[in-house]
Amino acid sequence: MTQMTLSQALNRAHHDVMAADDHIIVIGEDIHGGSGVTGGQELGGVFGVTRGLASRFGAGRVIDTPISETAFVGMATGAAMTGLKPIVEVMFCDFMGVCFDQIMNQAAKARFLSNGRFDLPLTIRTTMGAGDGSGAMHSQSTFGMLSSVAGLMVACPSSPADAAGLLKSAVAAKGPTILMEHKGLYGHADTVEDDLPAVKLGKGRVVREGTDLTIIAVSAFVHKAEAAAEALKKDGIEAEVIDPRTIKPLDEALILESVKKTGRLLVASEDAAFAGFADAVISFVTRAAFADLKAAPVAVTPLDIPVPYGRKAEAKWLPTAETIIKAAKQMMEA
């Protein structure tokens, strides 16, 4: 066991998979860094995740691109159809708007349209998340939206081990997988197994056991949910915290099992307040386990307006552990 940050774990996982399989290439803006600049050093991505890859594996496998997301995400998709296993980075998920056709129509549907005659081992890495004053176009979380597109797998790690492990599974998957990394977690450190084992797509994790209510939380919200559970314990409320890790396919069995035990569901998620992940889980659970529910499920999501910039406003927009605690208590009293 070693201690490392989420960005270090991702970096290590990149090194591992690229060393093991020379069909894996990495594509994106500034992921090598300094392309065409004389005399400088490798950058390794704006968050350091791809550091050292270019010097180790060469510019042929670590490819800097112009700011042309449509062309290079499409290129990665086409490469995945023809024998390579590209990992392509879209710097922020907010930027996916400019290349959304290549994601929602091309990458998501090509394997289906071929009737599975080719695999599409494409990994799209991106960042997400608010809380650092990045404003309306550098702070969104779009995992719910992306999960609504049939044909895409979407994973949102909350820990260094899961980040590395999900990346390893993504590059080995048959279809396109989007790995969404919360900006606020890159510096988050935790222990990992030395060989950074793969984490199966579609398998969630019980972060903390409890009997009174089930909290489903994603990415950075997992840590808020843990803090909330800790606080709730002091009031005698035992919350079970589940990190689904993969949004699509969702580990429905794990969620149902927990709700059947607790009878109460709270979903805490940074994506859309309307038709987002929280709605998907609440709808699914209510449809599948209505009789087991003892109280109305609760969604803890940001406000249904764009992400504001100013600190006070952003703090109001973004739920905290406190928000979860309050919502959980209300539910227990109901």
Add this chain to the structure above:
Amino acid sequence: MTQMTLSQALNRAHHDVMAADDHIIVIGEDIHGGSGVTGGQELGGVFGVTRGLASRFGAGRVIDTPISETAFVGMATGAAMTGLKPIVEVMFCDFMGVCFDQIMNQAAKARFLSNGRFDLPLTIRTTMGAGDGSGAMHSQSTFGMLSSVAGLMVACPSSPADAAGLLKSAVAAKGPTILMEHKGLYGHADTVEDDLPAVKLGKGRVVREGTDLTIIAVSAFVHKAEAAAEALKKDGIEAEVIDPRTIKPLDEALILESVKKTGRLLVASEDAAFAGFADAVISFVTRAAFADLKAAPVAVTPLDIPVPYGRKAEAKWLPTAETIIKAAKQMMEA
């Protein structure tokens, strides 16, 4: 009262609003038609909705564009910030992938980012829907996805009167509104009031009253729900059918009122099976009216895979009145 088709009503509404307000302009591909072609006639859009506008209002207000959705949707957005009230057409909602940034980041957020210092009276018209063998990239319904983007209003008319009336409200709105027209409904005829009155955004409509269950249905599915309700009546089941007409903002009060009466909720919607409109409504109702629900809510949506082309497969993908009937009966028995 007059009888007309949905496309005729939309065409009439375009004539009405353009005659009443010369700040309204229409922008899109082939909406004038034949631009740069000598000797031909005006086309008026691939579904005839913009017919006669160019000859009446001139090419300065009815603008054909290159196939450059990003540039012209963005242009319409910028025009809406600076005094015009553009109606811009994206031929199929499936094509919004190529201009999604201008929709999700620019149009949706600009008014918020200005702190409301300007209005953004932008109407985006588009078509949607499966059932006519158009395949995976000409058949999608993305109203759930679009509604998840804070800052957008989304309306989906099911009748000629609503189509015309919602268009009239959209052009008068302060913020961007997306009007989604189901391809299968253009030829659908019904009576309309002669002056095609505006239909308020955010106001749903009780299509049929009932006491046993509430069916929330959108666009073409409203007609399937009506047929289902008619059939269910023969089995003694009285279904209330509600057409929310506007997806965002949603007429929550109308829906809650109905569910409080019936205790049962079925949502029938052609958009995404995961994190789509059905999930949003089921989640909202369960959170807001849990105690009133007598049975698990039900979602009737297409399969969670891209739209297939072949007739048998497309029929399997797309729910019918029969699917609604079956789901409703199961719910009543549960």
Add this chain to the structure above:
Amino acid sequence: MELEDLTLMFEKAHFIRAFEGALAAASDAGEVPGLVHLSNGAEILELAVASALDLPKDQVTGSHRSHGIALSLGVDPLALACEILGREGGLSEGLGGTQHLIAPESGLLGSNGIVGGQVPLALGAALSAKTLKTGGIAVSYFGDGAANQGAVLESLNLAVVLKLPVLFVCENNGFGQSTASAYAAGGTSLLGRARAFGLAAAHVDGTDPLEATKTAHRLAAWVRDTGSPAFLEASVPRLSGHYHGDAERYRTTDGRSTDPLDRLEGMILSRDVPEGLVEDMKSRAHADALAIVDEATAAPDASDTALEAFMAEAQA
């Protein structure tokens, strides 16, 4: 070109024409699920390009209008017809259909429903060929209308920046749906655009079998040899509507282009050929095409079992 090359091209071109004619008839008879966009007028150009390729090492992506491209590459016509008709035995068992023709085994990586969407994908095929050193190249077809789409413009640049072996083929038929190419494209020429991005570029009259073949071979060889991208703009007529059934009210009937198949016929007849050769070839091509489309039409609707496999996989 040898007479043999010309007659081969003639037979193939007539086969494509007849195949699409039969599809149009099937469509009129209600046998085709969706709208079909016919390649009438582009057959010669597409056969010329195909003759320059090394298939399936080379991989091609095409637009919504790709029936002719598929046949030019040698895609199995019955599987193609079944796909377009949504019948059992289709390339993708009818999941894709007329705008999503996929046959990588013949070199057709895919056609596309989104104008321009196929172009970035071709860069990927080129990147694979380059990285895996297959010696192959990629070809991406698109229309004059698509040349105004961001996906295409970005791709021209990216191909140059990364030095990818890809041949862009812009079929300029003068129209994007009802809109004239001359209206929709600023600047003086699409060639100039491509050159400004740093591409080697050439224009051909796509109705001239000799010039089209020569130029396609030259550019394909250049891409293969240098590993760099090139751009071919080919003028071709759109002999029918945007889609089959388009009334084309926006277009006058006079001033339509002549048929490149007639031009090829004239070239063949101007050589010393046996009496009746041309008519024989034509009727054979037409009979073959008709038989295949008939066979496809008679096949049962593609089953829906393919869906179940995808549903199951999505859950797992």
Add this chain to the structure above:
Amino acid sequence: MELEDLTLMFEKAHFIRAFEGALAAASDAGEVPGLVHLSNGAEILELAVASALDLPKDQVTGSHRSHGIALSLGVDPLALACEILGREGGLSEGLGGTQHLIAPESGLLGSNGIVGGQVPLALGAALSAKTLKTGGIAVSYFGDGAANQGAVLESLNLAVVLKLPVLFVCENNGFGQSTASAYAAGGTSLLGRARAFGLAAAHVDGTDPLEATKTAHRLAAWVRDTGSPAFLEASVPRLSGHYHGDAERYRTTDGRSTDPLDRLEGMILSRDVPEGLVEDMKSRAHADALAIVDEATAAPDASDTALEAFMAEAQA
């Protein structure tokens, strides 16, 4: 240019420089919510362009790097600083922030967080000016990196096709983040690209006050008079990192460009000016800027009540 014009430009340029320096210091002190992208090196060019505009009839859109543009247009510096600092009294009460500066009353329609996203919006301002016959024009700033983005390329074409009065200003600072413009852009020049789309185009050294002013005036007048679009590529240095705090490991420190403000200073000093004038202007500009950023820093965080209005509206 008259000495008066030069000194005016000098004062403004130093005000911008000092304003951003103060912001950088505020950022280091933890007073700025987000990352700031400084305009160091582009001040002269932006002032030259602004001097050619008729504000607020003319409307400008800018990129993520728009503090300097805002000040060049005469946006109220206190409201600007408050917006960047997320303080009460900000242009949008802190809802937008550094990348979303909006002041249409001064001619700044908006700056943008998406590379290239602002460019189509400027076409809309141009369309409004044309349709409503205001006599105004639109200006859209973007970087060399943005010149490879589909949104920008499509917009160049659309502006020509619709004959819109818009001036595109491409600030070529040699970098898109850490990537050299020379690497990212295929072809020989961005000017060539613009011309291929049919735009009138010119290049200027953006550090030359005379040339920049002359060319900006010429192109702006041409756009206004003809109603047609034009393209101005301006070479400007990026004197600091991509954002404030960027360690720029990818870049060597030698070979950095000289500061255009020094060039302007030299030009002024070469004229017959009173002793100490330049130093006086500088310290005045710096003192003014500092006072404003200080005032902004001292203001309370923007309240969150603006959110409630939007929440309420979204429900209704």
